Amino acid sequence: MSGAGIEVEILTAIGDSEAEDLASLLAQLSTTAIFDRERFDAIIAHDATDLIVARADGRIVGMATFVSLPLPSGLRGHVEDVAVDASMRGRGIARMLLTRMTSIATERGLRTLDLTSRPSRESALRLYESAGFVPRETNVLRFTPEAHIVEEGRR
Numbered sequence: 001m002s003g004a005g006i007e008v009e010i011l012t013a014i015g016d017s018e019a020e021d022l023a024s025l026l027a028q029l030s031t032t033a034i035f036d037r038e039r040f041d042a043i044i045a046h047d048a049t050d051l052i053v054a055r056a057d058g059r060i061v062g063m064a065t066f067v068s069l070p071l072p073s074g075l076r077g078h079v080e081d082v083a084v085d086a087s088m089r090g091r092g093i094a095r096m097l098l099t100r101m102t103s104i105a106t107e108r109g110l111r112t113l114d115l116t117s118r119p120s121r122e123s124a125l126r127l128y129e130s131a132g133f134v135p136r137e138t139n140v141l142r143f144t145p146e147a148h149i150v151e152e153g154r155r
Contacts, residue, residue, distance in 0.1 A: 006061070006093055008100045011051040014040055018053075021060035029083040052100055054084070054093045061085040062093040066101050074111035077101075082115075094124075098131040116140050 014022070014037065023035035043049045048069050054062035065080040079101055084093045105113040115133060117124050129135070 004091060005056055006091070006096060007055045008062075008096045009053060009055070010104075011044055011053045011060075011063075014044065017058075018060055022063060025060065025063050025083040025085060026081075028086060029081055050104070052097055052104075054096055056088060061088040062097055064097045064101060066104060068105075068108060068110060075109060077105050077108075077110045077113040079113065079115035094127060095131060098128070098133075102132060 011018070019035075019037050019040070022040055026033050026035050040051065043051050043065060048067055050066040052064045052066055053060045062082075062084040064082040066077065067080060068075060068077040079098070082094060082097060084097075102113060113133075114136075115128060117128060119125070
């Protein structure tokens with residue numbers, strides 16, 4: 001998939017230049033995440049995950065993680081860690097990543113493909129809805145093992 005000089009692909013190997021690009025994107029996605037090349041290699045090698053990237057002139061300028069897993073209720077998918085380089089925003093790269101992931105979900109016969117986003121990210125939510133994602137009546141709950149261990153220690 002491509003558009004306006006942007007190529008979208010499933011990343012199959014990480015060289016040094018890709019590692020630098022991914023580290024930069026991760027830093028823009030999260031101020032607390034630490035780049036770990038082995039973790040990215042594991043994502044690429046794992047059967048349930050695909051790292052979808054957008055390239056411009058060979059450089060990775062966008063990424064998203066596509067997770068699919070068999071559950072008793074059917075094959076389900078989840079979109080995680082969508083990031084586009086700040087210098088490339090507004091060029092439709094996030095839409096290209098989402099389009100590729102919805103195509104993969106359809107090709108693989110997933111029952112659903114979910115993603116979560118903070119309510120304050122209004123423009124991202126509009127983009128997700130325009131790409132075919134529909135809001136659900138749900139509560140997203142999170143368990144953080146480290147926080148739980150600290151809390152248990154206080155008791």
